[in-house]
Amino acid sequence: MKPEEIQKIAETEHDLRMSYKYRINVCCSSGCLPFGAQKLLKAFEDTIKELGLERVCKVARTGCVGTCSVAPVVLIDPGNHLYQNVKPEDAKKIVQEHIINGQVLEEYLYKNEAYFSKQYRLILRNAGKIDPLRIEDYIAVGGYSALAKALTQMTPEQIIYEISLSGLRGRGGAGFSTGQKWNFVAKSTAKPKYIVANLDEGDPGVFANRTLAEADPHAIIEGMTIAAYAVGAEKGFIYIRAEYPLAIQTLKKAIEQAKSYGLLGNNILGSTLNFDIELRLGAGAFVAGEETAILSSIEGLRATPRPRPPYPAVSGLWGKPTLINNVETLANVPLIILNGGTWFSKLGTPKCTGTKCFSLTGKVKNPGLIEVPMGITLKEIVYEIGGGVPDGKKFKAVLVGGPSGGCLPESMLSLPIDYESLTQAGAIMGSGGIVVIDDESCIVDTARFFIDFCMDESCGKCIPCRAGLPKVREILDRIMLGEGKVEDLKVLEELCYLIKDASLCGLGQTAPNPVLTTLNYFKQEYLAHIVEKSCPAKKCILKKVEVVKE
Amino acid sequence: MTTSATSLDKRLILVDKTIAVHGNRRDALLEILHTAHNVYGFLDKKILLHISEKLRIPPSQVYGVATFYNYFKLKKPGSHSVTFCLGTACYVKGVEEILSALEKEFNVKRGETSSDGKLSLFVTRCVGACAMAPNVIVDDEMIGKATKEVVLERIRKILESERVEA
Incomplete structure (x- = not known):
């Protein structure tokens, strides 16, 4: 395939998309599937067929919209109308009213404006809007045009320069400069070189990377392929948790499609770049997400970390230079290539650019998957997006950064989300878990x-x-x-x-x-x-109850 | 390993196929263990030894890897299984209470199988449906926003219907 052909597919697909007056996006991600999304998708497809509306309305399976607490959800375009808790038997009514009569059904509508207004959906821009199992859907919204640009108009040095300029930092939690990391690997002379995309999202309570893989798998593949060109790698691995079957299937299919389109393999887009991606399944070891442990695991060993130096950039997989990036980091890459490093550097805060995906869970009214600009405060996340603590309970703490993160009190809620502020407060960015607890938790x-x-x-x-x-x-x-x-x-x-x-x-x-x-x-x-031998949350059963007060 | 009895085993053929796909490469050990685990439902000594032989890796190393990763079960699970998500969100929302209730009612401890081989209780670290916490998976069905009553009722029914059939 040639770069012009990508453009052509994009135009054809775009025209096809535009030919429908309506598009019903049924969220079929891991958040909605257990609650009947598959049946719902079929119900909509059947209804549209039954009523002969196939040319008017497209029914598509999509990834996560983010409002997982009201699953299953359906998003109808144009107008971004989000319907919540939709059951298969509601499909007829929705099609009749919304598609045929043009009337929005208020009673099903997700009315929480604040949940979305504070978010900035950059990485998740396609989540809930495209069919992750169709590469054409991704190409239609500009997918793989960054790869075409990188391969035809840029040198590896220019790419690394733009990534450095963007200020992008590792989204896996440590926040190391991505440009610098790429530079180290590019400068290593040993061959072959490898790329590892880290999707071992082991933190309990975190599902941001999984959502990304389920909703927009090609963004990860495109990012990886651009990275391969920049650092000179020929082989990539996506290391993914075995507990994520849907994400695994989605990525498998996406890799196959990319191969069949010549976007992976030899002479990608007519260039000299040869690059292939293999999936590697984790098996439930939290430590395997650690930068050097992941290497041991891919080599088929127990996932034990190795001392650094030597860093993986010099001696990684099988002793060869290896670039390890989180999948969220990689998904940023196509956007930076298309819009430039300067554009990206203006998002977020000066030291901490771009956005970050968080799984917001625990005792909040609106749990779900969110993407926010760096620098937003915890208070905005917990109270405005999350809607605060439900059932009239009192906020106690927010756990940021997973099991090795920190537990921050109300007084720290004005803290902005960036690597430095969180570390200073004793927490970490981690892979993006925010769990709120109320006064019922000890x-x-x-x-x-x-x-x-x-x-x-x-x-x-x-x-x-x-x-x-x-x-x-x-x-x-x-x-x-x-x-x-x-x-x-x-x-x-x-x-x-x-x-x-x-x-x-x-x-x-x-x-x-x-x-x-x-x-x-x-x-x-x-x-x-x-001292008082009492548990304020009344959760612990203390053995020696000594009545101190009263 | 006693080849005569198992060579007829279709499941073993699947395992061997995976080994062949990976060209007997040692670094594919995890992939091969995954296949074996999928087809057998757990990893017993026989299959671990078989893999060790085929890949020419010491049995201790194969065993070491199989036991390192939580995903692999080394004992045969019961005919029905209940998996409790012990992720942070589920914990905060009280999954522990449901788990304790089941342990008590069916006299099975977490990670173990009832003496009649009917019911296994497993815990897992986050199934990633945190917005619907607490989550409990009964056989293949996920119950979101689970309560003690709903889960207990479901399992009583499953076990009861089996008793009737028997």
């Missing part, structure tokens, strides 16, 4: 839940993490049983810093965060367990 129990998780997921290679975390849990258990001592808090803190300082990889280095942040911001609650 802080000590929450900290223990996370420590339990990290302990379970520790690979066991280095001692601080392997032996330290069980010690931390022991102390927390004691406190929860009412057997804690005030001195325990000091030991706990020392132990946590020791694990942080002495662990080999990111898991151990961040695992104590939930304990440290809760000790910092919620010390009173620890003391209540220890």
Whole structure:
């Protein structure tokens, strides 16, 4: 295929899209499927056929719209009308009223303006709008034109320059400069070189990467292929959790399609670039998302991290230079190539450009998948997008960054979302999990839940993490049983810093965060367990109940 | 491994096919374990030894990898399984309470199978449907916004209908 042909497909597909007066997008992502999305899709298809509206209205399966709490959802264009909790038996009524009579059905409409108005959907721009299983849908909205531009009009150096200029930083959590990383790999002379796209979204409570893969898989493939050209790689791996069957199927199909269109393989778009992508399945190891552990896992070994240096850019997969990027990072690449690094650098904050996807869950009125500009405050996310805490309960804390993130109190809600601010507050960006808890949750129990998780997921290679975390849990258990001592808090803190300082990889280095942040911001609650022998959330059953008050 | 009995096994052919697709490459071990796990439902000693032989990897290493990753089960699961999502959102929304209720009513501990082989209780780290938390998967059906009553009722019915059929 030649670059002009991409343009031609785009035009034909665009015309085809425009020939329909209406488009019914049925969300068929992992959020909606368990709640009957497949039946709903069929119901709409059957209804349209029955009424002979095939030329007027297109029914399409799409990825996630983001409002997963009101699943299944349907989005009707033009007008972006989002219908919630739609059942197969509602399809007839919706088609009759909306498509035939042109009347919007108020009773089904998702009326929460604030959920979307504060968002900036850049990575997720196609989510809910295109059929992820059709490469033509992606091409119709400008897909693969960035690759064509990169291959025909730019040198690898120019691409890396634009990526650096954009200020894009790793979305996997660490926030390392993407341009710099690419540069390291490009400068390595050893051959062959590899690219690994990290889709091992192991954080419980996070589903942003999965949603991206399910909704817009070609954006990941296009980003990877541009990266391959920039750094000189010939082979790529997408490492994905086995627990994401739909994302796996979607990516598999997308890779096949890209191959059949000559967008993967040899001499891509008539250039000298040869690049292929293989999927590799994880098997439920949280630590495998770590930059060096992922390499061990792809090599078929236990996912244990390796010491750095040497960095993967120099010695990665099978000892060869390897570029490891999160899939969300890669999905930004086509946009930067098309619009320029300067354009991207103006989004977000000066030090932290672009947007970030978050899974917003827990005790909020509107949980779901959101994408926000960097620099937005936690308060805006929790209260404006999330709608605050439901059922008249009181906000207690927000857990940012997954099991190794931090637990931040109300007073920290004005914190802007960027790598530095979050780290300073004791949390991390992580892979983008925001879980809100209310006063029904016990802080000590929450900290223990996370420590339990990290302990379970520790690979066991280095001692601080392997032996330290069980010690931390022991102390927390004691406190929860009412057997804690005030001195325990000091030991706990020392132990946590020791694990942080002495662990080999990111898991151990961040695992104590939930304990440290809760000790910092919620010390009173620890003391209540220890001194008053009571749990403010009434969750822990303390053994020795000593009535101190009254 | 005793080849005569198992060589007729169609499932083993599938495993061998995967091994062949990957050209007996050792780095494909995880992919091969996935196939074996899919077709058998769990990984027993026999199949691990078979893979070890075929790939020329020490059995200790194959066993090490199989046990490292949570996804692989090494024991035969019961005829019905209930999987509890223990992700943060589900935890915050009280999945633990549902799990404890089941453990108590059916006398099975998490990660184990009832003595009659009928029911297994599994926990998993996040199924990624956090907006519908808490999530419980009964056999292949996902129950979102699950409650103790709904899940208990569902399983009682499943087990009851089996008893009637028997």
